[in-house]
Amino acid sequence: MANPNKDFPLSYFAGKFDCAKSSISEDIKIIKEAIELQEAGIVVTSIGAKGGVKFVPSISxxxxxxxxxxxxxxxxxxxxxxxxxxxxxxxxxxxxxxxxxxxxxxxxxxxxxxxxxxxxxxxxxxxxxxxxxxxxxxxxxxxxxxxxxxxxxxxxxxxxxxxxxxxxxxxxxxxxxxxxxxxxxxxxxxxxxxxxxxxxxxxxxxxxxxxxxxxxxxxxxxxxxxxxxxxxxxxxxxxxxxxxxxxxxxxxx
Amino acid sequence: MANPNKDFPLSYFAGKFDCAKSSISEDIKIIKEAIELQEAGIVVTSIGAKGGVKFVPSISxxxxxxxxxxxxxxxxxxxxxxxxxxxxxxxxxxxxxxxxxxxxxxxxxxxxxxxxxxxxxxxxxxxxxxxxxxxxxxxxxxxxxxxxxxxxxxxxxxxxxxxxxxxxxxxxxxxxxxxxxxxxxxxxxxxxxxxxxxxxxxxxxxxxxxxxxxxxxxxxxxxxxxxxxxxxxxxxxxxxxxxxxxxxxxxxx
CATH class of the missing domain: 3.40.50.2020 (Rossmann fold)
Structure with a gap:
């Protein structure tokens, strides 16, 4: 969230938190839901081997x-x-x-x-x-x-x-x-x-x-x-x- | 976190998320641990009837x-x-x-x-x-x-x-x-x-x-x-x- 509009590969978080990409992927779903429910922004995920995630901030x-x-x-x-x-x-x-x-x-x-x-x-x-x-x-x-x-x-x-x-x-x-x-x-x-x-x-x-x-x-x-x-x-x-x-x-x- | 160094009473969050102050208090403990583990800042809580919480950001x-x-x-x-x-x-x-x-x-x-x-x-x-x-x-x-x-x-x-x-x-x-x-x-x-x-x-x-x-x-x-x-x-x-x-x-x- 501190780097808006920047794509992060899932492997970045997998390395940072020392866990599997699949766990990161599940956590991102939860975070995406929470952020979008509050209209604080949009979480955009792209799939595939180079799949990543970025946070597009907003305000309701x-x-x-x-x-x-x-x-x-x-x-x-x-x-x-x-x-x-x-x-x-x-x-x-x-x-x-x-x-x-x-x-x-x-x-x-x-x-x-x-x-x-x-x-x-x-x-x-x-x-x-x-x-x-x-x-x-x-x-x-x-x-x-x-x-x-x-x-x-x-x-x-x-x-x-x-x-x-x-x-x-x-x-x-x-x-x-x-x-x-x-x-x-x-x-x-x-x-x-x-x-x-x-x-x-x-x-x-x-x-x-x-x-x-x-x-x-x-x-x-x-x-x-x-x-x-x-x-x-x-x-x-x-x-x-x-x-x-x-x-x-x-x-x- | 978007309002660093500002005291928020627990009732603010209790109202915002429609739940008991005791639940907020427990959640804040978890958040405090996560933030301080990452050295992203310090979460300062004050107790008592006017008890509140503030986020003091930092960088490791x-x-x-x-x-x-x-x-x-x-x-x-x-x-x-x-x-x-x-x-x-x-x-x-x-x-x-x-x-x-x-x-x-x-x-x-x-x-x-x-x-x-x-x-x-x-x-x-x-x-x-x-x-x-x-x-x-x-x-x-x-x-x-x-x-x-x-x-x-x-x-x-x-x-x-x-x-x-x-x-x-x-x-x-x-x-x-x-x-x-x-x-x-x-x-x-x-x-x-x-x-x-x-x-x-x-x-x-x-x-x-x-x-x-x-x-x-x-x-x-x-x-x-x-x-x-x-x-x-x-x-x-x-x-x-x-x-x-x-x-x-x-x-x-």
Whole structure:
């Protein structure tokens, strides 16, 4: 379960627990039943001499929706509304409990897309993107604002950021995206969608594309026409925010 | 196990599985034995009317040292040495398999320190810091290079970065550190130790202190006198690096 989406041959467990493959096979049936009954994931077994087993994690719809309620309440609690229509979110976004839950929901939503990597732009979406990548069994590529010497050669683009109302730059190491890749974008916040367009454009520089975008908080009902599956966990009411109130609607999985 | 270091009353499980607390209690004994036999962690039960149980995750010394060998080989493989004595590490540092393993080792090393939070500076140490926080059951505070409007009011300091050979700035939201906190620093790379001093100094602005620092890669045998437990997973030979070779020694837990 700690290595989601990875195939293990039965001989791995037979060796680890010093017993026959047939016993492992029976135990796996019990484990499969227990896990699937709880909707914690799916256990996929393949038969034959090279037969193996892998764990595809998931979260039940009930748990997902309970998590979204919990998340909504956390963002709405306390004194998070800053001046000029911003919300303080950094503590929640890096809280492992929150980030892991959000990652699980995105992984469930995007599990069937057959993507090659998860991609995000620094900084506040990184923890959620990391858990999404973990649960999908994919690598994570992190786009930087500024290229660093330790990135090696990079590709950079300029884009218009609605949140900061100015032209911004994003930059990614050429080593992080193989040409022809299919990516899932994860980000913490969408207002005008400029950074999502930017990420799509930077992927295009690698003849690669974004299949989907998972967003933690979308301002109002932001949409995006450059990805076919655009899924925000929550919608934040911008008019209320400007008046100092945090009003959030959850977006049921 | 998905909520490490969190106390659950037995009634939680009795309700969830619709059975008597005494049955739960017996099952927990079996689970405790299995987990502790494998050195995957410790199951702590407290008795009495408010009796509960919590899972403190760990990793066996054997597994930890196998992981360090695996990590060393990943950094040494392929063509990672960049010009001017830098190593390309971003893909490994955000790979969930690597980051989770490193986080588990740091959590084991620092489990008894009774810290209040994990702290890191953006960007490349964030994934490792996130898993460290998860396994310790602590929040993660991320220091930014530049204060953002969504951070609210911030504390900033300037520090000398040996890696970039210039004065740099770090900035943290005042909301992220409570006065009097005890922190564990996590970072991906130490050369001169400037960013660790910076993090200690920024913590001091909150009358808080760093108890320990967990580093993925230390250049040569870097030490740091501002934290009492300074623990790098690996040492990178700077002379070899300048000659285009990646020579790494692991630092056994």
């Amino acid at each position: 719809d009930k748990e997902a929706n309970e998590f979204l309620e919990y998340a909504k309440n956390r963002f709405a609690e306390g004194d998070r509304v800053l001046g000029s229509g911003f919300l303080f979110t950094s503590d929640i976004l890096f809280d492992p409990k929150f980030a892991e839950g959000a990652g699980k929901i995105f992984a469930k939503r995007f599990a069937k897309l057959d993507a090659d990597l998860v991609i995000t732009i620094e900084t506040k979406g990184i923890a959620v993107a990391e858990y999404t990548a973990q649960y999908l069994g994919l690598p994570l590529a992190v786009i930087r604002r500024e290229a660093k010497i330790s990135d090696g050669s990079t590709v950079s683009i300029n884009y218009f950021s609605g949140s900061s109302d100015r032209i911004q730059k994003m930059s990614i190491s050429k080593r992080l995206v193989k040409p022809g890749s299919k990516a899932i974008i994860i980000d913490d916040f969408v207002r005008g969608g400029g950074s999502i367009s930017g990420m799509c454009n930077i992927l295009a520089e690698f003849q690669s594309e974004a299949l989907a975008a998972g967003i933690v908080l979308s301002v109002d009902d932001a949409r995006h026409n450059m990805v076919s599956d655009f899924y925000p966990l929550m919608f934040l009411d911008s008019t209320e925010l400007k008046n100092g109130h945090c009003v959030i609607k959850t977006n049921i999985l | 010394d054997k597994e930890a040292n196998e992981f360090l060998e695996y990590a060393k080989n990943r950094f040494a493989e392929g063509d990672r040495v960049l010009g001017s004595g830098f190593l390309f590490t971003s893909d490994i540092l955000f790979d969930p398999k690597f980051a989770e393993g490193a986080g588990k080792i740091f959590a084991k090393r620092f489990a008894k320190l009774d810290a209040d939070l994990v702290i890191t500076i953006e960007t490349k140490g964030i994934a490792v810091a996130e898993y460290t926080a998860q396994y310790l059951g602590l929040p993660l505070a991320v220091i930014r290079r530049e204060a953002k409007i969504s951070d609210g009011s911030t504390v900033s300091i300037n520090y000398f970065s040996g890696s970039s050979d210039r004065i740099q700035k770090m900035s943290i939201s005042k909301r992220l550190v409570k006065p009097g906190s005890k922190a564990i620093i996590i970072d991906d790379f130490v050369r001169g130790g400037g960013s660790i001093s910076g993090m200690c100094n920024i913590l001091a602005e909150f009358q808080s202190e760093a108890l320990a620092a967990g580093i993925v890669l230390s250049v040569d045998d870097a030490r740091h006198n501002m934290v009492s437990d300074f623990y790098p997973l690996m040492f990178l030979d700077s002379t070899e690096l300048k000659n285009g070779h990646c020579v790494i020694k692991t630092n056994i837990l």
